[in-house]
Amino acid sequence: TMPDINCKGIRNVTEEDIKKARKNNCAIKLIASCNKELIVEPREVSVDDPLCVNGTLNAIAFTSEHSGTQTIIGKGAGGMETASSILRDLLDIRQEIVKI
Numbered sequence: 001t002m003p004d005i006n007c008k009g010i011r012n013v014t015e016e017d018i019k020k021a022r023k024n025n026c027a028i029k030l031i032a033s034c035n036k037e038l039i040v041e042p043r044e045v046s047v048d049d050p051l052c053v054n055g056t057l058n059a060i061a062f063t064s065e066h067s068g069t070q071t072i073i074g075k076g077a078g079g080m081e082t083a084s085s086i087l088r089d090l091l092d093i094r095q096e097i098v099k100i
Contacts, residue, residue: 008041017042027052056081
């Protein structure tokens with residue numbers, strides 16, 4: 001459940017953290033992992049790692065005993081997609097209010 005997740009956002013990531021990551025050929029990414037415990041936290045990820053996606057892309061990697069590590073990358077909801085969805089919801093709400 002949500003209370004079981006140790007969640008640390010990006011709020012405490014400093015400019016110094018970002019500069020250090022760049023020097024290491026990495027980027028700071030918000031990573032969720034579920035190994036022995038459930039954690040969401042900013043981590044340095046190599047720019048060559050498939051999880052180091054940008055823009056509206058999301059990535060997930062999972063490892064199984066028989067198939068090794070599999071990574072799936074796909075488009076997530078970016079700013080324009082979210083704005084479009086909110087606008088559509090507002091228009092639907094307006095239509096419902098007009099019916100009343």
